[in-house]
Amino acid sequence: QKKTSFRDYITLNAIPILIEVVFILSCLIVPSSYLIYTNALFYFLLLVYFLISKDLNLKEWFRSFKSGRKYWIQVLLTFLGFVLTFALTRMLEGFFPNFEIGSISLRRDSWLTLIVFSISTIFLPAMTEETFYRKNMILFDSKKAIFLTTFFSMLLYALEHSLSWWGIFLTMIWALPLSLSYIRTRNIYVVMTAHFIGNLIGNGSDVIATLIHWLS
DSSP states (O other), X not given: OOOOOHHHHHHHHXXXXXXXXXXXXXXXXXXXXXXXXXXHHHHXXXXXXXXXXXXXXXXXXHHHTTSOHHHHHHHHHXXXXXXXXXXXXXXXXXXXXXXXXXXXXXXXXXXXXXXXXXXXXXXXXXXXHIIIIIIITOOOSSHHHHHHHHHHHHHHHHHHHBSSHHHHHHHHHHHHHHHHHHHHHOOHHHHHHHHHHHHHHHHHHHHHHHHHHHHO
16 A cells, blocks of 8 residues: 655645634634634535545445444444543543633524534534544554554644643543544544534534523
8 A cells, every 4th residue: 555645645634724724713813702603614614625625425424324233333332432532521621620621612692503503513523524634634554654643633623622721632532532433443434423423412412402491
C-alpha cells in the first residue's frame, strides 16, 4: 500500500481545517446569540464539501445498515464506548466543578433555533465529523502515523467543541472510542452509525425536553 505523503495529507484536509479555523474564530467574535447559526453553517459547509469531493457517500452509509450482525455488534460496542466516555467526563466535571468547560452555547428560544439545533446536533455531526476527523485524518501508513494522526484528529475534534483546556481534554475523551473503533474496524460507517445513535438519543432528548417545557 502506497504511503500518503505529507503534501497529500494536507491537501486532503486543508479546506475542512480552514472551515474549522473560521468557525473557531467566529466563536470568539460572533455574539453568543448567533452561534447556533454559525455552528450549523460549519456543519453545512463540511457536508457540501465532502459530498462534492466524494469523501462522503450517503448511499453507501445507508447500504451499510444491511451489512448484518457483525456490523451492528460493532456499532453497539462503539456506541457503548461513546456512552461510557461521556459518563466518565460527566463524573470528571463533577469532581472539578470550578474548571471552565468552555463549551459553545447553542440557544434554543424559538421554533427556528430549535429546528436549527436539531439539524446541526443530531443529523449533521455524525456524517461530517466522522468523515473529517476519522476517515480523512487518521492514516494507517504505520503505527507512528496512526498514533500521531489520531491524536491530531482528536485535538481538532475537541477544538470544534470547546475553547478551554479542560473542555478540550474532556472532549478528546469522547473522541477516543470513536477513533479506536475506526482504527479497529477500518469501517467509517460503523463509527458514523454509532455516533448518530448517540446524538439522536442525547440531543434528541434535549429537543423533546424543550418541546415539553414549551407546551406545558
